[in-house]
Amino acid sequence: MKRIAALVLAMTLLAAQFAPARAAARPLRLLVNDNGEVSAWLKEHVPEIPHENLHFDYDYSPGDYASLTDRLLDELQSGDGPDLYLLDSNAYDLARVLGSGLVEDLSGNADIRRTVSEQYEPFRRFVSGENGAIYGMFERVHASPTLIAPAAWEAAGLDVSDAPQSYEELLDFAEKWMALVEEGSVGNVRLNTIQFAGYPRDERRYTLWLTGLLWRCWAMRQQAAGKAYRFSTPAFIALADRARELGRALVKTEKKPGTASLSLYINGGNVPYGPEDLYTNAFPMRLTTDEPVRIKAYGFLYVVRRGSPYAQVCRELIADMTCPEDGQPRKCMLFQKVEESQYGTPDFSYSSNGDVLTREWQEHYRPEWLFFDVEPFFQARQVQRSEGAMYRFAGGELTAEAFAAMLDEICRER
Numbered sequence: 001m002k003r004i005a006a007l008v009l010a011m012t013l014l015a016a017q018f019a020p021a022r023a024a025a026r027p028l029r030l031l032v033n034d035n036g037e038v039s040a041w042l043k044e045h046v047p048e049i050p051h052e053n054l055h056f057d058y059d060y061s062p063g064d065y066a067s068l069t070d071r072l073l074d075e076l077q078s079g080d081g082p083d084l085y086l087l088d089s090n091a092y093d094l095a096r097v098l099g100s101g102l103v104e105d106l107s108g109n110a111d112i113r114r115t116v117s118e119q120y121e122p123f124r125r126f127v128s129g130e131n132g133a134i135y136g137m138f139e140r141v142h143a144s145p146t147l148i149a150p151a152a153w154e155a156a157g158l159d160v161s162d163a164p165q166s167y168e169e170l171l172d173f174a175e176k177w178m179a180l181v182e183e184g185s186v187g188n189v190r191l192n193t194i195q196f197a198g199y200p201r202d203e204r205r206y207t208l209w210l211t212g213l214l215w216r217c218w219a220m221r222q223q224a225a226g227k228a229y230r231f232s233t234p235a236f237i238a239l240a241d242r243a244r245e246l247g248r249a250l251v252k253t254e255k256k257p258g259t260a261s262l263s264l265y266i267n268g269g270n271v272p273y274g275p276e277d278l279y280t281n282a283f284p285m286r287l288t289t290d291e292p293v294r295i296k297a298y299g300f301l302y303v304v305r306r307g308s309p310y311a312q313v314c315r316e317l318i319a320d321m322t323c324p325e326d327g328q329p330r331k332c333m334l335f336q337k338v339e340e341s342q343y344g345t346p347d348f349s350y351s352s353n354g355d356v357l358t359r360e361w362q363e364h365y366r367p368e369w370l371f372f373d374v375e376p377f378f379q380a381r382q383v384q385r386s387e388g389a390m391y392r393f394a395g396g397e398l399t400a401e402a403f404a405a406m407l408d409e410i411c412r413e414r
Contacts, residue, residue: 027052028310029082038084041317049313054082060091061379066228068378069093076102076305083308084317086139087301089372093223094301098127098135104304107134109315115323120336120367127301137318141299141333143370145282146213152260156186160281163262166289167217167239171210174246177262178253190258191250201257207247207394214243215386215407217287219376220294229376229411231404239287240400244393280364285371297370338362376411385410 027050032038042051065071068091075081076097087094097103106112116124116134127136153160164170180186192209194201199208218236222229263283284293302322304314324330330338377386386407393403 025050025309028084028313029054030084031055031058031082032084032086033088034086037321038086038317041320042313045316046313049310067093067374069096069374072097073100073102076100079305079307081305083305083310084314085303085305087136087303089297089299089301090375091378093374094136094299094372095126097301097303098129102306103135104306104308104311104314105129105133105135106137106304106315106318107132108312109319111319111323112137112315115319118337119334120365122368122370123334135303137302137322138334139300139302139322140331141297141367141370143295143297143333145295146263146285148263148281148283149261150281152189152262155260156180156189156262158186158262163281163283165284166291167213167285167287169289170213170283171239171242171246174210174250178249181253187260188258189260189262190254191261192263193257193259193261203248203251204391204394205247205257206250207244208390210243210247211240211390211393213285214239215376216296216373217285217294220285220296220371220373221287221291223373224292224294224371229408231407231411232401233404237400237404240393240403244400247394280366282366282369284369293369294371294373295369297372299372332362333365333367336362376407379413382410382413385413 028042030038030051030053032053033055039051039053042049060068062068062071065074072081072085072087072092073096087097112134113132116127116137119138123138123141127134127138129135148160148163150160153163164173174191177186177191192206194205194209199205199212214236215231218231218239219229282295285296286292286294302314302318304311304318308314327339332338377383389398389403389406389410392398393400398406
């Protein structure tokens with residue numbers, strides 16, 4: 001396997017340096033949720049180093065900290081936490097971690113330097129520091145965009161260039177849409193058929209859809225500003241009230257779900273996408289048009305604790321896990337130049353039934369829009385409670401003020 005000679009040399013030097021203390025050395029600690037690849041690599045290449053994956057017994061909760069990110073930074077600061085992490089951006093603020101000064105520079109590995117240089121510029125910029133430093137390495141990146149469906153817009157007699165470009169514009173468009181429906185000029189097209197959002201197709205469907213978009217756009221804005229999540233504000237309450245009013249009106253106006261939808265909500269990758277959809281037709285997840293364009297994304301990022309005695313081993317491990325050799329398959333959302341022989345499907349499964357990535361896809365792809373948003377409601381009980389609050393609000397059991405207060409309470413839950 002590649003880099004074995006370099007690794008053997010590094011391990012020889014490491015063994016010579018720490019030979020007297022080898023018996024007392026603590027194991028290399030990991031916090032990695034994978035399919036056993038990391039442990040298998042360590043057993044194959046450095047069997048003399050004891051290692052322990054803490055993931056199986058790790059409590060993924062903030063504990064006494066304000067967030068999981070704060071807990072992680074304290075672990076990194078203490079010097080007694082795991083040596084190697086594979087961080088999920090749904091749980092951790094990756095930008096804060098990379099900018100903390102508490103993670104190792106990985107640029108000493110030539111393969112990592114080469115691979116980062118071949119990635120799209122937004123990802124290079126995201127992991128890079130001054131003087132060529134590289135503080136993290138993406139294992140993969142995915143996105144969950146809300147998409148408009150151009151064919152449905154055409155069927156409804158609308159120009160796709162008039163699609164709303166912010167949440168407030170979406171609410172304004174909903175009012176115009178209802179007028180068109182009442183005129184009978186849009187056929188059997190609906191604003192959203194809710195086929196893939198996981199919501200019941202009853203009188204609550206549009207309120208749930210609009211409210212779900214609202215709190216996520218709101219959370220993205222606050223995270224981008226470096227603020228703690230807070231929903232109990234006059235602005236959020238006013239938008240929630242308007243979302244419910246419009247949601248109820250849409251159900252009455254459209255009367256029943258249609259067969260074609262102006263917009264699709266991707267949930268768990270149920271909706272196929274290709275070059276005509278992904279990002280080209282994405283709905284910007286922002287409240288107003290003066291904000292930067294954002295698309296919900298999630299990624300998995302390797303980092304190494306600064307000062308770890310196993311830092312060099314971790315660099316080699318990360319390189320083998322993330323750096324494709326020339327001609328080998330690429331995770332196309334990360335790499336800016338992918339040869340035809342390296343194309344995969346969007347989920348990288350190589351399924352013959354999937355949408356094969358093409359040069360056209362690459363030309364339309366806009367990774368600078370991706371936003372690694374931390375889930376405000378990450379714990380299972382928080383997800384359940386937040387969904388329950390949405391359903392109660394949609395059904396009229398909660399006022400907008402009570403709904404916002406409940407979201408704040410859930411965010412603070414430990």
